[in-house]
């Protein structure tokens with residue numbers, strides 16, 4: 001039977017920002033602008049081009065205002081998106097394409113904008129596919145803005161309950177475009193539900209930044225009921241449309257206990273983490289931009305274990321100069337109070353496209369030109385980044401980490417570049433850290449299985465369990481359809497990690513984990529059991545991981561791991577690890593229940 005608009009419906013999605021929210025659903029349609037079509041006569045062309053030029057100027061002015069507001073409310077990093085959009089409006093080939101369409105196709109400015117944007121989006125999707133952070137969204141956003149300006153409408157469709165009701169609302173939309181995020185009434189925003197976009201989408205970034213629960217991967221267009229009250233469960237990753245009173249009460253209670261738990265764990269985040277039998281465990285942070293991390297969190301921890309420098313590149317409309325990079329890295333180091341930062345060199349390609357890096361179309365970009373492969377064939381890029389990092393090393397403790405290494409030969413090639421920069425700097429009398437360490441990420445299953453040579457040559461190894469799981473399981477980490485198969489506790493994945501740990505132990509090379517497993521309590525128990533004593537995670541996970549570490553001894557963790565491996569299937573391992581976790585870390589029960 002087809003559900004009516006008043007039936008209670010639970011819709012599964014993907015959690016991208018934790019917490020629970022109740023509010024009334026407000027649907028937002030980003031593409032709410034019509035494109036009027038009318039034919040031009042030759043003599044109208046000049047006037048139409050003039051109308052277009054005025055619209056381009058107005059749109060640019062609007063974007064500058066949006067950028068300034070966004071910068072003061074959310075931060076420079078995210079606001080840079082609007083700088084990028086202004087650059088597109090300034091791009092001579094964009095303006096030329098629009099004028100040419102008006103003059104040659106004899107169409108009005110709206111049609112020219114619509115067709116030109118479509119062509120740019122298609123060109124872009126030919127270059128990059130499968131990305132989470134979608135540069136085509138910026139193009140569509142600019143196109144919609146221009147169409148609104150041309151039609152004399154407000155600069156944004158103003159998605160949400162402005163004025164009117166004071167009730168908190170859940171924003172429901174196919175796609176949350178950057179301009180929409182800027183025009184949200186954030187005071188009353190309780191939760192976000194979107195169809196597209198994963199953990200790195202604009203919606204997810206905004207939601208986490210504001211501490212708002214969010215779920216993506218919900219087919220918004222096909223929901224049987226629109227409007228009304230909704231529950232958003234950002235821990236379990238589902239949405240309840242038309243919830244019962246019991247659902248609402250349960251969500252409110254879980255939301256309260258979630259907030260209490262977080263506060264409780266927060267208090268215990270200081271100092272070195274130790275297992276119950278006293279072994280130190282390094283808890284480090286995964287960071288995309290140091291400006292987003294509160295200073296207290298930084299000073300309480302050993303340092304940053306994974307600094308994803310590609311976000312520095314993504315937040316700009318063009319490559320940062322060597323000096324800009326030096327300034328950024330030194331800015332981060334100065335905030336560290338002596339802690340070490342592990343800067344990973346640019347890891348673009350695959351699911352992290354860089355709009356201004358024009359690469360050829362690839363049928364399988366995740367298996368293609370990404371990470372270190374791309375950097376090594378783009379020597380200017382890698383050279384300038386490594387040189388900037390080496391120069392920054394004179395100002396604080398840093399290490400360099402290479403992403404997506406497939407063979408030890410690639411590591412050697414990168415090391416050669418580091419050595420040649422070092423001799424240049426030495427000759428020029430420029431200071432740098434002579435003892436600087438160069439490490440490699442292990443994310444490729446074949447490298448994990450035969451890790452000995454790399455472990456012998458690298459100064460340190462960091463296991464990227466996100467990509468390692470993706471490649472080992474042949475499951476796209478961003479594809480909600482196959483998300484059930486994405487199981488890092490799969491015995492095959494665990495065995496790969498074990499191989500890396502053993503190879504590093506044999507060579508005496510420090511090894512850490514910096515994928516999402518390092519922030520997951522169940523996985524942490526197994527990683528401890530394998531002998532991993534350094535884990536890098538998002539700040540949000542630190543308190544819970546600290547609890548797990550403090551509650552178990554190394555022998556207990558080892559025993560859990562050995563038994564898990566003997567069980568042999570993912571389901572059995574998950575059930576076993578969860579029950580052991582609850583036995584060994586009793587305070588975790590409410591957390592796991594709340595998390596779903």
Ligand code: PEP
Pocket residue numbers: 306308347443463464465466467468514515516
């Ligand atoms: C990983 O793959 O586990 C990792 C830490 O890198 P990223 O998530 O940036 O691909």
Ligand code: MG
Pocket residue numbers: 443464466467
């Ligand atoms: Mg990776």
